[in-house]
Amino acid sequence: MSGIGKSFAGVAALKNVDFELRGGEVHALLGANGAGKSTLMKILSGAYEGDEGTIGIDGETLAVRSPADAKKSGIHCVYQEVDTSLVQHLSVAENIMLDRLAASGGSKWISWGKLNDEAAQVLAKLGLQIDVHRSVAELTLAEKQLVLIARLFAQEAKFVILDEPTAPLSMEEAERLFGLMDGLKAAGIGIVFISHRLPEVFRVSDRITVMRDGAVVMNESADATNAGDVIRAMLGKSFEEEYPKLEATIGGPLLETRGLAAGRRVRGVDLTVRSGEIVAVVGLVGAGKTELSRLLFGADVAEKGTIAVGGKRVAPRSPADGVAAGIVLVPEERRKEGILVRESVLHNLSLPILRSLSRFGFISGAKEKRHADGAIARLGIKASRPDIATAFLSGGNQQKVAIGKWTSTDASVFVFDEPTKGVDVGAKRDIFRIIGELAQQGKGILYLTCEFAEALGLADRILVLCDGEIVREFGRGEATQEDLLYYASAGKEDLA
Structure with a gap:
């Protein structure tokens, strides 16, 4: 993404932003409220059109004007609100193969046995044991998150945006997700990782970009920085300066x-x-x-x-x-x-x-x-x-x-x-x-x-x-x- 600019009602949300993602890496995108990271990713995933700048893959400029355009180029987004990305009354297999069903144009001639087998193969490849016949509505939040990851494999994604993927997960479930992210990396898929939990950012990321007030203020390899520097870049000041404890009189x-x-x-x-x-x-x-x-x-x-x-x-x-x-x-x-x-x-x-x-x-x-x-x-x-x-x-x-x-x-x-x-x-x-x-x-x-x-x-x-x-x-x-x-x-x- 080069020179991306975007304004809403005359107020600049993004100012000449450059962002790069390589295949097989996890690139963390961080920033406080209103920093512009969500707007940048919405432009990448086709939800918004940028006012300025270009998006390219392997040097070839893309026209991303809708989520469908982004998906055709292999760009997929997994949002924090997993329930909004899944169809609750459909089965696990149907949700994993949803794009295939949509592409069938409502045809009655769908081989459900083949569809279930393909979904089961995707889950097996990821080492996940989820019954493909189960209704998504019966799954836990963590299992729904895993179904979304499986869908990415079925759709042959090249680049994935994970927006706060660990927010609804326990520590054990998050570790399982990180294992799947390692699998995505090994398959050559580039991952944009958005999270507010800095320990996990440093646990999984290869590079870190920090945005503040619509601009990029830090772009470093994860090995070359630390949590204190990242917080200072996000806020413009240190954690201690931002979180003073207010003194209060303690009574009965x-x-x-x-x-x-x-x-x-x-x-x-x-x-x-x-x-x-x-x-x-x-x-x-x-x-x-x-x-x-x-x-x-x-x-x-x-x-x-x-x-x-x-x-x-x-x-x-x-x-x-x-x-x-x-x-x-x-x-x-x-x-x-x-x-x-x-x-x-x-x-x-x-x-x-x-x-x-x-x-x-x-x-x-x-x-x-x-x-x-x-x-x-x-x-x-x-x-x-x-x-x-x-x-x-x-x-x-x-x-x-x-x-x-x-x-x-x-x-x-x-x-x-x-x-x-x-x-x-x-x-x-x-x-x-x-x-x-x-x-x-x-x-x-x-x-x-x-x-x-x-x-x-x-x-x-x-x-x-x-x-x-x-x-x-x-x-x-x-x-x-x-x-x-x-x-x-x-x-x-x-x-x-």
Whole structure:
């Protein structure tokens, strides 16, 4: 890609960008929110047309005006939202061979036996054991991701864009994906790898390009740079400068649980969160973090134990009960549970406080707009206008909306479940600032995460959750990432 330029409504999103991808390499493309990496890849995959510049393969200039043009040239994209790339009611085989089915033009003469055999051969070549007759709707997120990778082989892709492919995966599933990426490399396929997780970027990448403000600011081999340099290039300053911990006065207990339990994932949790305090609960995937957050919020009902808010016993049996008790949740699956993606930013921010914006059952449009304008400015939400659909925002800005809708309520306890999942470094900075400001206002913060570095940088206390139980507590500055991993993995020294 040479001299690529693109503007939206007169605002330059890309400025004279050059990007190169070789066959059989993994080239990481990094950048904060609004850096231009998504726009660049949309031009490469045919979703957008560039205003300036050229795209070429082996020195031959291409005309990429649609995704179909890109696919003809062997350029394919696997998006973060895997469900949107698969047809849920079709089988695994049909999804893998989808382009073949589409090319048949609706012909009734399809050899289903041959189609299933070919799909099975592709899966076998990748070392994947997935029944080709299963409906895609029955698969886990990780299995769906693997089906998409298998489709790339069936389509004989030459270049692949992997957009946040590990965001929905556990550590073990991510390792399996990296093994498949090695297979793609060995087959001579070039991979553009977009991720916000720097350790995995350095684990799999041959080269790293960093974009900032629509331009390329770094292009180095992975061996010639490090995480600190990459963060500095992304932000224009160091990690420490971008993530200062805001000082807050810690008061008396706000949230207390004793013996809280439900099912096999939450087994007798005791914890306390004080006003102005950020308490991180860290654990590996499957430790029970999400299940604990749902019990506190009332999305699931506790079988045993007690919850108290401000010294008063509560027993939330629904999210409405949780909100009434002063507990709000920013869930891990923000697009499914945290926001209404088809609704505007304006309406999402208003939802929890409609009563205060209404009179005689009618919402005041002027009040709602004033509230949204104030929240957008305060939270740093990058939206062209308040009435834009939330689906059109970046992941980081969608998360700010998911958080922001609760900030005007009377909630005293904020529960965050993996709030930085699939969020870039720049948006993380804003989310950490918002959380710090809530603590300064005297709110109690419970921060559930598998990102140990975030817990160490943000929390006043860290609780380690393993198999549904709190197994260790650390004060600020008392633990290292190795300590947290040791206890989170049940003290299994080999894993640690």
